[in-house]
Amino acid sequence: MSENNSVGIVAPKTAHFSEPLALKGGGVLPQFDLVYETYGTLNADKSNAVLICHALSGHHHVAGKHHESDKYAGWWDNMIGPNKPLDTNKFFVIGLNNIGGCHGSTGPISINPATSQPWGSAFPIITVEDWVNSQARLMDRLGISQLAAVIGGSLGGMQALQWTIAFPGRVRYALVIASAPNLTAQNMAFNEVARQAIITDPEFHGGDYYAHGVVPRRGLRIARMLGHITYLSDDVMGEKFGRKLKDGIKYSFDVEFEMESYLRYQGDKFAGEFDANTYLRMTRALDYYDPALTFGGDLSKALSQTKAKFLVVSFTSDWRFSPARSREIVKALLDNESTVSYAEVTAAHGHDAFLMPDKHYHAILQTYLGSIEVGDAK
């Protein structure tokens, strides 16, 4: 990737919110921080702001690098920058870490003001609705009354959808990518296995492992290994690894197949970086999101008050958030005569495709985002 279309060196900022946030689950977060980054320039009438909502293991560092020496750029750097599909010459882009996260925003590893200890198990369950409410607070703080667009993939797509339900007047366009109006039973089942791997790890200590100076690394590692299987398509795993051996068959339980090496590496890496309590809460937020539930399961009714225009994108090989689930969203929007475009992208990479620089996928977003009108720069 050329340096010329990078947002360059960026620095995260922190916004502190001292007013309590009432949570859908009944609890209250007495105060909270949101860590965020911005790329591009907010225009004079503040009509060019685009919010990026992250998925399970994402965060605020979406594009650019923090230091020249950084090995990797932000997690969606292929999408965001000057002349990229989400063009920072035109848009003011905001990425944030959600509450409950482990990348700087208030979460289970943060200090609970009531006890002066890490929140740990006492940190409440957070829902997609809570995230969107907290994100709206950040938009208030930045003086953005209406977003040009909200964009998210997977769990991020659920947040984009929720923005159009909770704040119909505050979002002009919603890009809901590789997402679903709720999880299938199979999807929830994978989450449950991942959570049980963490919770039954002897070093989980009921979620208060910080006090014991340990982390439930084994469980988090298993959770991530499992996740990786479901993010890739069967075909891509076949092409990428197939039955390739590292050094021949040894009749052991050590790494023998390349796929095993990949999974263990990914699991170990993640277990050394990510917070298990955050992982539990992210998966539970996925499980619970179901905007149709209070409308007797009628998604069309749930979306009837939305005012945004929609782009819904799915990927043919995504078996965890299949195209059929995206089409449910499209159908519900059409039932309401909402403006919706739908793209089903032929892509081999499974759920991970939403993060990949697929030519057709990027062209679709470039065209769609290019058509959004924004006010003058000054």
Next chain:
Amino acid sequence: MSENNSVGIVAPKTAHFSEPLALKGGGVLPQFDLVYETYGTLNADKSNAVLICHALSGHHHVAGKHHESDKYAGWWDNMIGPNKPLDTNKFFVIGLNNIGGCHGSTGPISINPATSQPWGSAFPIITVEDWVNSQARLMDRLGISQLAAVIGGSLGGMQALQWTIAFPGRVRYALVIASAPNLTAQNMAFNEVARQAIITDPEFHGGDYYAHGVVPRRGLRIARMLGHITYLSDDVMGEKFGRKLKDGIKYSFDVEFEMESYLRYQGDKFAGEFDANTYLRMTRALDYYDPALTFGGDLSKALSQTKAKFLVVSFTSDWRFSPARSREIVKALLDNESTVSYAEVTAAHGHDAFLMPDKHYHAILQTYLGSIEVGDAK
């Protein structure tokens, strides 16, 4: 199920083999026991014997009950009995527990004669080829020079296939059901996650947990929960559980959705019954089986010396052993102008369909097995 078509009360028998069994992995099993059951009567010319090969968690108790008070019959009781698809009025059916198993045949929980302690980690890795060799010994013992048929589903299907390769003159018909000529990378990946859950359980003790008076129950439970997801289709999980709640949303990590209750129940039950070392070895046998490997990946060549007639059966919703994999076997057999019938059964239940009493599936097996000629009873 009517009592009239049950094989009734059955009792397992044990065959001891004192001659060492050389293993594909290089080791030697100095002696071994095979636990088996038989149903029906071996006819005068011993031409009516059918061997049932079990899958990952199966065993020798295939049909009937051990006691009148048994809650459940053998694992394939719906298939085997008087006037059932595998008719015990006609056939002499043999079910056995494979070596490496934990239901009575020699396995990791057996006493290692060299140490007078349980084998544990020292028990060798067993392959599909080893199983078939040990099964042939049992046939020798029973005086059966040629089987009318070998039948197996999943990992059992691999054994049926291997019989036709290793002993082309000893099997007339092979029924290979919901199986594959080798595992896909995705399939091996699920096995690897399951194994890592067991191996990293602190109570695994490198496989020698027997001496510590513990079992790696947490890991085995996770492995089984994961397994259950992959045995069912997405659709069946949706129909069976969907997003149904047990007692409403509580915003917790406890059981809230019915699917969670099901998975935990299945995991707990299995972890209390099955041996972790056996589980590891069964999954490794699955990983390694690949008869085409020594023929440069050419399955047609691997099957070129087979003499059996084949019935290959797959199920449309089976995403772990998909119909495409069964068709690879069919194609390779057709390349050799072997006699093969293929049935792709429209079934909702995923991989588990091979164990279900689906009407069409059972009709296919009833017709096929009905056409096999056997000698007179006496």
